[in-house]
Amino acid sequence: MRYRRLLRWYFLVPALLVTAGVGVPLVYLLLRAFEVEWSQLDDFVFRARTLVLLANTVLLAVGVLVLDVLIAFPLAWITTRTDVGGRRLLTLLGVLPLAIPGYVMAYALLASTGSYGTLARVFGLEIPRLSGYVGALLALSLYTFPYFFLNLRTAFLGLDPSLEESARSFGYGTGAVLGRVVLPQLRPAFYAGALLVGLHVLGDFGVVSLMRFETFSYALYLQYTAAYDRLYAAWLALMLLALTGSVLFVEARLLRGLLFHRTGTGARRRARPVALERGRFAAYGFAGTVALLGVVGPALTVGYWMVQRGAARQWGALGEALGASVLASAPAAGVAALLALPLAYLSVRRPSGATRALERIAYLGYATPPLAFALALIFFTLRAAPFFYQTLGLLVAAYALHFLAEAIGPIRSALYQAPPDVEEAARSLGRTPLRAFFATTFPLLRRGLLVSVAFVFLSAMKELPLTFLLSPIGFDTLALNVWSYSNEALFGEAAPYALAIIAFSAAFVGVLLMNESDA
Amino acid sequence: MFQQGTLTHHVSFSPMSLALTVKNLTKRYDPAGPDVVADLDFAVEEGEIFALLGPSGCGKTTTLRLVAGFERAEAGTVALGGQVLEGPGRYVPPERRGIGLVFQDYALFPHLTVVQNVLFGLREVPRKERRARAEAVLRLVGLGGYEHRRPHELSGGQQQRVALARTLAPKPKLILLDEPFSNLDALLRQATRQEIRQVLKREGMTTVLVTHDQEEALSFADRVAVMRNGRIEQVGTPEEVYYQPRTLFVAQFLGRTNLLLSEAKGRKADTPLGTVALNRTATGHVLLSLRPEHLTLDAPDAGSAHPLGKVIAREFKGHDITYRVALDGSEYLVHTHNRMPYHPGDAVRVRPLEPAVVLESQPAGKRVDV
Numbered sequence: 001m002r003y004r005r006l007l008r009w010y011f012l013v014p015a016l017l018v019t020a021g022v023g024v025p026l027v028y029l030l031l032r033a034f035e036v037e038w039s040q041l042d043d044f045v046f047r048a049r050t051l052v053l054l055a056n057t058v059l060l061a062v063g064v065l066v067l068d069v070l071i072a073f074p075l076a077w078i079t080t081r082t083d084v085g086g087r088r089l090l091t092l093l094g095v096l097p098l099a100i101p102g103y104v105m106a107y108a109l110l111a112s113t114g115s116y117g118t119l120a121r122v123f124g125l126e127i128p129r130l131s132g133y134v135g136a137l138l139a140l141s142l143y144t145f146p147y148f149f150l151n152l153r154t155a156f157l158g159l160d161p162s163l164e165e166s167a168r169s170f171g172y173g174t175g176a177v178l179g180r181v182v183l184p185q186l187r188p189a190f191y192a193g194a195l196l197v198g199l200h201v202l203g204d205f206g207v208v209s210l211m212r213f214e215t216f217s218y219a220l221y222l223q224y225t226a227a228y229d230r231l232y233a234a235w236l237a238l239m240l241l242a243l244t245g246s247v248l249f250v251e252a253r254l255l256r257g258l259l260f261h262r263t264g265t266g267a268r269r270r271a272r273p274v275a276l277e278r279g280r281f282a283a284y285g286f287a288g289t290v291a292l293l294g295v296v297g298p299a300l301t302v303g304y305w306m307v308q309r310g311a312a313r314q315w316g317a318l319g320e321a322l323g324a325s326v327l328a329s330a331p332a333a334g335v336a337a338l339l340a341l342p343l344a345y346l347s348v349r350r351p352s353g354a355t356r357a358l359e360r361i362a363y364l365g366y367a368t369p370p371l372a373f374a375l376a377l378i379f380f381t382l383r384a385a386p387f388f389y390q391t392l393g394l395l396v397a398a399y400a401l402h403f404l405a406e407a408i409g410p411i412r413s414a415l416y417q418a419p420p421d422v423e424e425a426a427r428s429l430g431r432t433p434l435r436a437f438f439a440t441t442f443p444l445l446r447r448g449l450l451v452s453v454a455f456v457f458l459s460a461m462k463e464l465p466l467t468f469l470l471s472p473i474g475f476d477t478l479a480l481n482v483w484s485y486s487n488e489a490l491f492g493e494a495a496p497y498a499l500a501i502i503a504f505s506a507a508f509v510g511v512l513l514m515n516e517s518d519a
Numbered sequence: 520m521f522q523q524g525t526l527t528h529h530v531s532f533s534p535m536s537l538a539l540t541v542k543n544l545t546k547r548y549d550p551a552g553p554d555v556v557a558d559l560d561f562a563v564e565e566g567e568i569f570a571l572l573g574p575s576g577c578g579k580t581t582t583l584r585l586v587a588g589f590e591r592a593e594a595g596t597v598a599l600g601g602q603v604l605e606g607p608g609r610y611v612p613p614e615r616r617g618i619g620l621v622f623q624d625y626a627l628f629p630h631l632t633v634v635q636n637v638l639f640g641l642r643e644v645p646r647k648e649r650r651a652r653a654e655a656v657l658r659l660v661g662l663g664g665y666e667h668r669r670p671h672e673l674s675g676g677q678q679q680r681v682a683l684a685r686t687l688a689p690k691p692k693l694i695l696l697d698e699p700f701s702n703l704d705a706l707l708r709q710a711t712r713q714e715i716r717q718v719l720k721r722e723g724m725t726t727v728l729v730t731h732d733q734e735e736a737l738s739f740a741d742r743v744a745v746m747r748n749g750r751i752e753q754v755g756t757p758e759e760v761y762y763q764p765r766t767l768f769v770a771q772f773l774g775r776t777n778l779l780l781s782e783a784k785g786r787k788a789d790t791p792l793g794t795v796a797l798n799r800t801a802t803g804h805v806l807l808s809l810r811p812e813h814l815t816l817d818a819p820d821a822g823s824a825h826p827l828g829k830v831i832a833r834e835f836k837g838h839d840i841t842y843r844v845a846l847d848g849s850e851y852l853v854h855t856h857n858r859m860p861y862h863p864g865d866a867v868r869v870r871p872l873e874p875a876v877v878l879e880s881q882p883a884g885k886r887v888d889v
Binding site for chain 1: 587589612613614615616618619620622623624626627628629630639640642643685686689
C-alpha cells in the first residue's frame with residue numbers, strides 16, 4: 001500500500017531515469033571489462049605499472065589530505081575560537097579558493113614558475129617549474145582545503161563549550177582539553193572533509209594531466225587519447241572505481257555510530273574566545289600566505305598574462321566558448337533540478353528503503369570519478385544508441401546525472417523547512433495530490449530550486465573531464481580552452497578563459513555562502 | 520456487570536442522525552508490529568462535538584488521519600452521512616471526502632494572505648460569491664479587517680481562528696480538530712476554546728476533536744471517547760466518563776482519584792474507609808474509585824462511624840483545599856471547600872459523599888456502548 005505512492009508517474013519516471021542513467025552505464029562497463037581473456041589480465045592489472053599508478057594515486061590523496069588539514073585546521077580554529085579582528089574576512093579567505101578550480105590553479109602554478117613564468121619575468125625570481133607530484137599536490141591542496149575548512153568550522157561552532165569547561169574543572173590543561181575533548185568531537189567533520197577531498201583527488205583529471213603526474217585518471221586519459229585500447233581503459237576505470245568504492249566504504253565504517261556522539265542542538269553558546277596577543281601576527285601571517293597562494297597569486301598571474309597577450313584579440317573566440325559552455329550547462333541545470341525535485345520529495349516525505357536506495361544512486365553518480373563515468377557512458381551509447389554518441393544531448397545528460405546530488409541538497413533543505421501538513425490541508429480542501437503540492441509546497445521551494453539550478457549550472461560551467469570526453473567534435477567550452485592552451489604552455493591564450501572560469505566559480509562560491517548563511 | 524442505563528439516550532437517536540460511523544477500524548504501520556488502531560467502533564451524531572481523548576501514542580491521531588483519508592486502514596469501514604469512505608474495496612481520497620481539518624500547527628499557507636487562505640477551499644462556490652463567503656466566515660471567527668495580513672503577522676490565537684475559518688468556509692460535512700489548542704498559552708487556550716465551541720455550535724458543525732488534555736475534552740465535547748492502546752475504553756458524556764469511569768485507566772486519566780481495594784456485597788462494600796455505598800451491585804474483591812471531591816473531613820468527635828485518620832498535608836489553593844490524609848497505612852486525597860479548619864497533625868474522620876465507583880477488573884477492550 002505504501003508503494004502505491006511511489007508508482008505514480010511523476011515519481012516513477014525520474015526514479016527510473018536516474019537509476020538507468022547512473023546504473024546501466026556502470027554495469028555495462030563492468031560487463032565489457034569482464035569480456036577480457038583472462039590471460040590478458042596480466043597485461044592490464046597484474047603488472048608493475050598498476051602498482052605505480054596505485055601508489056601515485058594514494059600518495060597524492062594522502063598528501064593532499066595532510067596538507068589540507070595543516071591549512072584548514074588552524075584557519076578554522078582562528079576564525080571560530082580566537083579574538084583576532086577581521087574573522088569574517090579570514091573566513092571568506094578560507095572559502096574563496098573554491099573559486100579557482102584545480103586545473104586553473106595548476107595553470108596558475110605552471111604559468112608563474114619556471115624560467116618563463118610570471119615570477120621570473122616580473123620579479124626576476126626563478127624557481128624551478130612546478131610539476132609532477134609537488135605541482136599536483138599544491139594545486140589540489142590549495143583548491144580543496146576549503147572543503148575541510150567549511151566542515152571543521154561548522155563543527156567548531158557546534159561544539160558545546162560546557163564540555164570543555166567541565167574538562168577544565170577536572171584539572172585538564174589547554175592541550176589536554178584539545179586532545180581529549182575537542183579533537184574527538186571533530187572526528188565526523190574530519191571524515192566528511194576527507195571524503196569530499198578524497199573523491200575530488202580521485203576524480204581529478206585536469207591537475208594531474210597538466211602536471212603530468214601518473215595517477216589512474218592520467219593513465220586513463222593517456223589510454224583514451226594516445227593508444228586507444230578500450231579494454232585496458234575499461235580496466236583502468238574499473239580500478240579507479242574500486243578505489244573510490246573503498247574510500248566510500250571506509251568512510252561509512254568510520255562514521256558508523258559516531259553521529260550518536262554529537263551533542264544536540266541545544267542553546268548555541270559560543271566558547272570564550274582565546275585572546276591571541278602576539279600570536280595574532282602569526283595568525284595574520286598564516287592567513288595571508290594562504291590567501292596569497294590560493295587566491296591572490298593565481299588571480300594576479302591570470303591578470304598578468306591577460307595584459308601580456310593583449311587579450312582583446314580573442315574576444316570572438318571567448319564569446320564562442322562561453323556560448324558553448326552555457327548551451328550545455330543551462331539545460332543540464334534544468335534537467336537536474338527537474339529530476340532532483342521528486343527524488344528530494346520522496347526522501348523527505350516518504351522515507352523508506354526504496355527511497356533511500358534511490359538517493360544513494362544519485363550520490364553514486366556524484367562520487368563516481370567523472371572520467372570513469374564518461375567512459376562508461378561512451379561504451380554504453382556506442383553499443384546501445386550510437387546516434388547519441390558525441391551529441392550535446394549526451395553531454396547534458398552526463399552533467400545532469402553527475403551533478404544531481406548537488407541539486408538534491410538545497411531542495412531537500414527547503415523541503416525540511418516547508419511544513420508537511422499544508423499539503424494535507426490543501427487536500428482536505430479539495431486538491432488532488434499533485435495540485436496540492438503545486439499550490440502549497442512548491443511556492444515554498446522556489447529559493448531551494450533556484451539554488452539547485454545555480455549549483456548545477458555553475459558546476460557544469462567549470463566541469464572539465466566530462467566535457468573532455470563527451471563534448472561533440474568542435475564544441476570547445478571555456479574549461480576545454482583553459483586546459484588545452486595550458487597543456488601546450490600557451491599561458492597568454494589560456495588567460496581569458498581562465499578568468500571567465502574564475503568569475504563563474506566565484507559566483508558559485510557566492511551562492512554557496514548565501515545558502516550557508518541562511519540555512 | 521456495567522450498568523448501561525446511563526447511556527440509553529444515545530441509543531435512542533435514529534440512525535438517520537448519525538453523521539460519522541466508524542466500524543472495526545484497524546491500522547498497523549508495521550506488518551509485524553502491534554495494531555495502532557485496533558478494531559475501533561464509534562459513531563458521531565449530526566451536530567455533535569465528539570472528543571477522542573488519550574495519552575500520546577494511543578492511536579487517536581491515527582484514527583483522525585484514517586477518517587480524513589491520509590492513512591489507509593487494514594480493515595474496517597468509515598462512513599459519512601451514509602456514504603462509505605473507506606471499506607473493503609473502497610477508498611475515497613481526502614480531496615473528495617468533504618471533511619475539513621484543523622491542524623495542530625494550523626498549516627496555514629505562509630505565501631498567501633488570510634483571505635487567500637480562506638478562498639483556497641472555495642473552488643466549488645460560484646466565483647462571484649467566493650469573496651463574500653470568505654469575508655463572512657472571517658467575520659464569524661472575529662477576524663473581519665484582517666483579510667490582507669499574512670499568517671506570520673498574526674498571533675497564535677488569530678492564526679488558529681484563520682485555520683478554523685478556512686476549514687468552515689467550504690461547509691464541510693465534518694470537521695476534524697487535531698490538538699488544535701496545544702500551541703496556545705494557557706490563558707489564551709481557555710478563551711479560544713469557548714469562542715470556537717460557540718462558532719461550531721452556531722454553525723451546527725459535526726466535529727471530532729483529538730486531544731490528550733482531559734480538561735479540554737471535558738469542557739469542549741458533548742461526548743468523550745477515552746482511548747488507550749488503539750482501543751476505546753469508554754464513551755460517554757463528560758460527566759459520565761468523569762463520575763462513572765468504567766476502568767482504572769479511565770478513572771486515573773481523567774483526574775486524580777482514590778483507589779480502594781474492597782469486599783463488595785450487593786450495593787455496599789467493606790473498605791479501609793469503612794462501609795461505603797456502591798454505584799452498582801457487585802460481589803467479591805473489587806477495586807473502587809472515589810474522586811477527592813467526593814470525600815470530606817469530619818471532626819473526630821462528630822459521632823460518625825467513619826474511621827479515624829491524620830492530616831499529613833494541606834494545600835490551600837484559594838477556591839478549595841487539597842488534604843492528604845493518612846489512614847490505616849494508606850494515603851487519601853480529599854478536596855474540600857476553602858473554609859475547612861484542619862491542619863497537618865489533626866485527627867479527622869474521612870466520609871464519602873457519593874457512592875464509590877466499581878471499576879472493571881479487566882480492560883473492556885473493544886466492547887463499546889454507543
